[in-house]
Amino acid sequence: MTPKARLNLFLGIVVVFLFFYIYDRSRPFNSVGNYSYINRELDILTDPFTCNNIPERKYLEQRGLYYVLFNFVVAQRNFGCSETITLTAPGDFQFLENLVPLIRVWQGAVSIGVYAPGNDFHMALASIAYLRNCEETLIKELVSFHLIFDVDHVPNSQNNTPLIDSYIDHYDCSIPPPWETIKQEDTYRRQNKLFYPLNVARNVAKSAARTYVLFPSDMELFPPRNFVGNFLQFAKENLKLFQENSKSVFVLPIFEIEEGQTIPENKTTLQEMLKNGKAIVFHKNICLECHKVIDGDKWIEAAETEGLNLFSVGKRQGAYQYWEPFFLSTQKEQFWDERFVWEGQRDKHVHVYAFCLMDYDFVVLDNAFLVHKPGIKKVKVQDEKYSDQVKKTKQIMKGIETELQNIYGYNKKCIL
Numbered sequence: 001m002t003p004k005a006r007l008n009l010f011l012g013i014v015v016v017f018l019f020f021y022i023y024d025r026s027r028p029f030n031s032v033g034n035y036s037y038i039n040r041e042l043d044i045l046t047d048p049f050t051c052n053n054i055p056e057r058k059y060l061e062q063r064g065l066y067y068v069l070f071n072f073v074v075a076q077r078n079f080g081c082s083e084t085i086t087l088t089a090p091g092d093f094q095f096l097e098n099l100v101p102l103i104r105v106w107q108g109a110v111s112i113g114v115y116a117p118g119n120d121f122h123m124a125l126a127s128i129a130y131l132r133n134c135e136e137t138l139i140k141e142l143v144s145f146h147l148i149f150d151v152d153h154v155p156n157s158q159n160n161t162p163l164i165d166s167y168i169d170h171y172d173c174s175i176p177p178p179w180e181t182i183k184q185e186d187t188y189r190r191q192n193k194l195f196y197p198l199n200v201a202r203n204v205a206k207s208a209a210r211t212y213v214l215f216p217s218d219m220e221l222f223p224p225r226n227f228v229g230n231f232l233q234f235a236k237e238n239l240k241l242f243q244e245n246s247k248s249v250f251v252l253p254i255f256e257i258e259e260g261q262t263i264p265e266n267k268t269t270l271q272e273m274l275k276n277g278k279a280i281v282f283h284k285n286i287c288l289e290c291h292k293v294i295d296g297d298k299w300i301e302a303a304e305t306e307g308l309n310l311f312s313v314g315k316r317q318g319a320y321q322y323w324e325p326f327f328l329s330t331q332k333e334q335f336w337d338e339r340f341v342w343e344g345q346r347d348k349h350v351h352v353y354a355f356c357l358m359d360y361d362f363v364v365l366d367n368a369f370l371v372h373k374p375g376i377k378k379v380k381v382q383d384e385k386y387s388d389q390v391k392k393t394k395q396i397m398k399g400i401e402t403e404l405q406n407i408y409g410y411n412k413k414c415i416l
């Protein structure tokens with residue numbers, strides 16, 4: 001062979017090898033089924049994110065005055081760090097019915113911190129069994145549940161089964177779901193006048209998530225269709241914003257819709273509903289400033305486009321100093337202050353204040369938004385029903401301002 005022929009042969013082999021290498025890398029991790037939440041694009045790169053090593057096993061942790069049973073019921077599917085986004089949310093068994101419509105649009109991993117003191121624990125386990133066996137199969141596949149109860153309200157074990165082994169993944173689907181069988185005021189939590197530690201539940205859900213990108217949200221908030229895939233594509237195109245030292249979080253404008261309306265699955269439908277008054281900015285009647293996003297009026301006007309893009313960026317300052325947005329973040333971001341309970345309000349306020357002191361950018365995305373479960377709120381029930389706790393919370397807030405300023409530094413533009 002001439003040297004030239006040898007070179008051609010060599011190049012030919014290299015090309016064939018590369019073809020098979022790229023072909024193999026471009027196949028999804030797992031070729032079972034068609035999952036829109038599997039992120040095929042990022043898979044071609046080496047994994048861009050690294051995750052904390054979070055144990056998958058069931059374990060007990062004590063967290064202040066609460067016990068937490070992590071991974072009490074786990075999703076069947078185990079995702080890689082960059083393969084999907086984990087929606088993390090607090091709740092109790094009476095919120096769990098929202099998971100059915102939520103999982104249908106979300107189609108990604110979900111981690112729920114369920115507050116379940118005393119006998120509410122057994123109601124929660126039955127609710128989970130109902131959802132896994134009688135409802136949408138995606139729940140079994142994608143949702144993990146972590147259970148939380150007060151150290152003073154440890155559930156009784158039943159039939160001599162230790163609590164830690166007490167989950168039975170079976171439900172007679174001809175029986176109505178547990179939340180339909182009991183009135184709110186008859187739950188163990190209400191009977192014992194226990195406060196709902198939603199920041200503990202938020203932190204538990206977050207710490208148990210196994211993906212790098214997280215969406216700390218709520219079971220009553222619905223994103224648009226195809227959000228997870230679109231956001232991961234956005235992340236791939238904007239890796240800088242997600243790195244270890246980056247200070248960005250990703251805001252979804254939030255809206256509420258009238259009772260009886262269908263939740264819009266894309267921006268175009270949302271815009272129509274805003275025009276005819278069927279949808280409004282979230283809590284417009286309670287605190288407009290809390291949920292007005294940067295360039296919000298332009299956001300509402302702008303026509304829907306393909307995928308997801310950056311729409312506006314800014315700080316939680318000036319006209320946005322009272323902003324309490326819902327946003328996506330990563331594993332590295334700040335946890336919630338567990339001194340706050342739902343009854344006292346302000347549970348999210350301190351969290352976003354800390355992000356202001358740390359000088360984070362709030363990135364607003366163009367085609368993504370959240371819609372609250374139908375029904376427009378007029379007043380906050382906490383003000384009337386739990387005025388003592390609201391007062392106590394105001395006291396705690398005063399101390400926290402100084403604490404956080406000592407930790408992160410003073411910035412006069414940040415308002416608590």
Ligand SMILES: *[C@@H]1O[C@H](CO)[C@@H](O)[C@H](O)[C@H]1NC(C)=O
Pocket residue numbers: 032033034
């Ligand atoms: C996956 O989707 C493709 C095209 O949408 C379809 O032809 C195929 O049968 C699906 N495979 C499975 C396993 O559902």
Ligand SMILES: *[C@@H]1O[C@H](CO)[C@@H](O)[C@H](O)[C@H]1NC(C)=O
Pocket residue numbers: 265266268269304
């Ligand atoms: C938006 O949703 C509506 C109703 O579900 C649907 O008819 C329409 O085709 C969707 N538009 C786009 C751009 O996806």
